[in-house]
Amino acid sequence: MKQFSLNLFSFNVMLPFKIHSPETELYLPAWEKKHVKVTLKRDDLIHPFISGNKWRKLKYNLAEAIRLQKNHLVTFGGAWSNHLLATACAGATFKFRTTAFVRGEEGVNNPVLAMCRLFGMQLIYVERESYRNKENLYKTYFGQDPTTFYIHEGGYGILGAKGCAELVDELQQEYQHIFTACGTGTTLAGIANAIDKRDALTRVHGIPVLKNGGFIQEEVDQLYPNIAPPILHLNYHFGGYAKTTADLLSFVQNFVTNTGIMIEPTYTGKLLYALDDLIKNDYFTPADKILVVHTGGLTGILGMYERFNFIDVHQ
Ligand SMILES: *Cc1c(COP(=O)(O)O)cnc(C)c1O
Numbered sequence: 001m002k003q004f005s006l007n008l009f010s011f012n013v014m015l016p017f018k019i020h021s022p023e024t025e026l027y028l029p030a031w032e033k034k035h036v037k038v039t040l041k042r043d044d045l046i047h048p049f050i051s052g053n054k055w056r057k058l059k060y061n062l063a064e065a066i067r068l069q070k071n072h073l074v075t076f077g078g079a080w081s082n083h084l085l086a087t088a089c090a091g092a093t094f095k096f097r098t099t100a101f102v103r104g105e106e107g108v109n110n111p112v113l114a115m116c117r118l119f120g121m122q123l124i125y126v127e128r129e130s131y132r133n134k135e136n137l138y139k140t141y142f143g144q145d146p147t148t149f150y151i152h153e154g155g156y157g158i159l160g161a162k163g164c165a166e167l168v169d170e171l172q173q174e175y176q177h178i179f180t181a182c183g184t185g186t187t188l189a190g191i192a193n194a195i196d197k198r199d200a201l202t203r204v205h206g207i208p209v210l211k212n213g214g215f216i217q218e219e220v221d222q223l224y225p226n227i228a229p230p231i232l233h234l235n236y237h238f239g240g241y242a243k244t245t246a247d248l249l250s251f252v253q254n255f256v257t258n259t260g261i262m263i264e265p266t267y268t269g270k271l272l273y274a275l276d277d278l279i280k281n282d283y284f285t286p287a288d289k290i291l292v293v294h295t296g297g298l299t300g301i302l303g304m305y306e307r308f309n310f311i312d313v314h315q
Contacts, residue, residue, distance in 0.1 A: 017055075019046045019047075019055065020042075020045055020046065021041060021042050021043045021045055021046055021167075021170065022042050022045070023039045023040070023041055023042070023171070023172055023173075023291070024039065024040045024042055024261075025037065025038070025039050025040075026038045026039065026040055026259060026261075026292075028255075028258060028259070028276075030276070030279070030280065031276070031279050034279050034280070034282070034284070034286065035286035035287060036279055036284045036286065036287075036288050036289075036290055037287070037288070037289045037290065038275070038279075038290045038292060039175070039289065039290070039291050039292070040261065040291075040292050040293075040294050041167065041171075041291055041292065041293045041294060042294050043055075043056070043167070043293060043294055043295055043296055044261075044262070044268075044294045044295070044296035044297075044298060046296065047089070049085055049086060049088075049089035049115065049119075049299075050086045050089050050090050050093070051082060051085075051086060051296030051297055051298065051299075052082075052293075052294065052295040052296020052297055053155075053164060053180075053186075053187045053293070053295040053296065054082055054083055054085075054086030054087075054155060054296065054297070055086065055090075055163075056160070056163035056164045056166065056167065056187070056190070057083075057154075057155030057156075057159075057160030057161075057163055057164060057186055057187070058086060058087065058090050058151075058155060058160075058163070059163040060159040060160070060162050060163050061073075061149070061151050061155065061157075061159045061160065062090060062094060062096075063159075064149070064159055065096065065149035068149065070096075070147055070148060070149035071095070071096055071097060071147050072096060072097040072098070072099065072145070072147045072148045072149065073087055073090075073091050073096045073097070073098045073099070073148075073149050073151055074098075074099045074100075074101075074138060074141075074142055074148045074149065074150055074151065075087050075098075075099075075100055075101075075150075075151040075152070075153065076100065076101045076103075076131070076134050076137075076152070076153040077100055077101075077102065077103070077153055077154070078102070078103050078104070079102060079103065079104045079108050079110055079112070079113060080110065080112050080242070080299075080300055080303045081100075081102075081112070081154075082112075082296070082297040082299065082300060083153070083154050083155050084100045084102070084112070084113075084116050084121070085112050085115055085116055085119075085299060086155075087100065087121070087151065088100070088115070088116040088117075088119035088120070088121035089115075089119050091119065091120065091121065092119040092120050096149075097120070097122075097147075098119070098120065098121040098122070099121065099122040099123075099124065099141075099142075099148075100116065100121055100122070100123055100124070101124050101126050101131065101134070101137050101138075102123050102124065102125050102126070103126065103128060103131040104125055104126075104127075105125060105127065106125040107125070108125065110302070110303060111299065111302045111303075112299050112300075112302065112303070115299070124141070134152075134153065138150055152184075153184070154183055154184040154186065155184070155186060156184040156185075156186050156219070157186065157223075158223055160186040160187075160190070161186050161187075161189045161190035161193065161223050161224070162190065163190065164186060164187045164189070164190025164191060165190040165191065165193055165194035166194075167190070167191060167194075167293065168191055168194035168195060168198070169194070171291070173289070174200070174202065174289070175202055175289045175290060175291040176201070176202060176203065176284075176285075176288045176289050176290065177202065177203050177204075177205060177284070177288060177289075177290045177291065178191055178195070178202055178203075178204050178205065178290075178291045178292075178293070179205045179206075179207065179271060179274075179275055179290065179291070179292045179293065180204075180205075180206060180207070180271065180292075180293040180295060181206075181207050181208075181209055181267040181268060181270060181271040181293075181295055182206040182207060182208045182209065182213065182216045182232075183209060183210070183241075183267070184219060185206065185208075185215075185216040185217075185219035185220050185223075186219075186223070187293070187295060188204065188206040188216065188220060188230055189219065189220040189223040189224055191204055191230075191293075192204045192220060192224070192227055192228070192229075192230045193223070193224045193227050195228075196224070196227035196228050203230075203231060204230040204231065205230060205231045205232075205233060206230050206231070206232045206233070207232075207233050207236050207270055207271045207274045208232060208233075208234060208236075208237060209236075209237055209241060209266060209267055209270050210237055210240060210241045211237050211239070211240040211241075212234075213232060213234045213237060214232065214234060216232055217229060217230075217232060233274055233278070236270050236271075236273060236274035236277070237270065238265075238270060241266070242265075242266050242304075244265045244269075244304070244307055246309070248265055248269055248270065248273055249265060249307060249308055249309070250311060251269065251272070251273045251276065252264070252265055252269040252273075252308075253308060253310065253311060255269075255272055261294070262298050262301070263294070263298075264297060264298055264300045264301040264304065265300075265301075265304055265307070266297070266300045266304070267295055267297055267300070268294055268295060268296075268297070271292065271293075271295075272292065275290070275292055
């Protein structure tokens with residue numbers, strides 16, 4: 001125990017990483033008409049590359065790696081993974097080597113992977129079939145290596161959820177509702193657990209960005225078996241992970257033009273679209289205060305910009 005606190009101390013010394021994530025009120029005419037108050041938790045401002053919930057999910061993984069005296073982070077992700085970029089940058093910042101198993105063919109390249117390499121990350125490409133068995137990949141490459149530390153794809157896990165729970169401690173006011181987008185469900189689980197522990201009346205909502213998002217409830221149960229289940233809205237996946245529709249793209253375009261806050265179609269676009277839809281369908285009670293977590297991940301838009309059919313929303 002003594003050693004643990006000692007290492008946490010050195011972790012804090014090593015990580016003079018004061019995060020900045022203000023709560024910003026959003027004023028959109030259609031939402032004001034329904035008399036709800038929407039506030040954005042700007043986790044996207046935490047860091048340009050260790051962005052949003054990815055910093056929160058990495059924080060206690062890094063602490064654990066330091067405690068175990070590991071200096072090499074190994075993780076997994078797709079070719080546009082915000083988690084890979086965050087891990088690469090965190091590794092460079094806090095003096096870890098980093099390696100990622102990338103789902104895809106050898107030589108796949110894009111701006112996100114190029115930035116991962118710039119941060120010194122070693123990329124190992126694996127085809128879909130072997131990518132499925134991550135433990136096995138890890139064992140094959142690093143089973144005998146005492147320096148490596150395994151981080152789940154997307155930062156999934158209890159250490160990740162613990163970091164996400166801190167978001168709730170930072171809040172400046174009480175909200176009736178908190179909304180977040182879900183990929184692995186780690187962020188949602190961390191928030192739901194923090195709210196559950198406080199006995200707060202806040203309802204926690206998740207917008208799964210994948211098809212058949214009901215599995216998110218199982219992931220939350222795995223992490224925290226005894227908490228009040230969050231509310232999942234399963235109909236805002238727009239066809240599946242990284243799928244878009246013209247409707248979603250024009251929503252993103254309108255939102256960004258009217259607020260000056262960047263969002264992207266994979267996570268935060270679906271999240272805010274869902275919120276907008278729920279508001280317009282009178283899901284909320286007038287005067288409800290709603291917090292929406294901007295989980296960052298804006299480099300994702302680099303792989304999608306060609307999908308936008310830019311329109312003049314001022315007309
Ligand atoms: C990774 C990511 C998520 C998904 O978070 P989970 O904790 O895996 O559910 C949501 N939003 C953005 C922008 C992300 O990059």
